[in-house]
Amino acid sequence: MIRSTMFAAALLTVFPSVALSCPAVPDNREEKDRLHSELLAARTEMHGRAVSNRIWEIWTTAPDDVSQAIMDKGRQRIRHADYEGAEQVFNALIEYCPGYAEGWNQRAYVRFLRQDYGNALEDIAVVLELEPRHFGALAGRAVTLTSMGRVAIGQTALREALKVNPWLSERRLLISDEEL
Secondary structure (H helix, E strand, C coil): CHHHHHHHHHHHHHCCCCCCCCCCCCCCHHHHHHHHHHHHHCCCHHHHHHHHHHHHHHHHCCCCHHHHHHHHHHHHHHHCCCHHHHHHHHHHHHHHCCCCHHHHHHHHHHHHHCCCHHHHHHHHHHHHHHCCCCHHHHHHHHHHHHHCCCHHHHHHHHHHHHHHCCCCHHHHHCCCHHHC
16 A cells, blocks of 8 residues: 555656546557458568557557556666666556556566566566467567576467467577477
8 A cells, every 4th residue: 555655646746637547448459450360461571560560559559648658768767778667667557557468568578688587477477368469478478488498388388479470570489399
């Protein structure tokens, strides 16, 4: 409760007119369904990447100005390699907007960068509950498992990710069963 109160006070300081609850995350289901179908039908990497980028735009567009400002601040901290600070920012985003899958995904990424693999996998599980076709989280799970030395399970996870997005750059990490 104290942490929530501190978070609320910090939000009011930065955004004095803000409501202290995150609005519902936009559904965008029809658009995402259309884009995922287009992604799977893409015949070239350039087309596949363009569709992937459009999906990422949807995912990284936060539900309101407050959550977007928090997201942007966290991503800026990642760019400056301030991973501890970034994790704190994404903690605040998740507390404010727990139904926003990309907040969890960004924190998972930061935790991966900090080699906090177990917690990264826990965050990825939440992302996939909220957004089952989140190919970034699926690929992140594969890379995290591989980084933990769980190569066979990581390869299985990578194959699952490629079923959702065959154009992932991580596809280059795929190895044959004989190499396992």
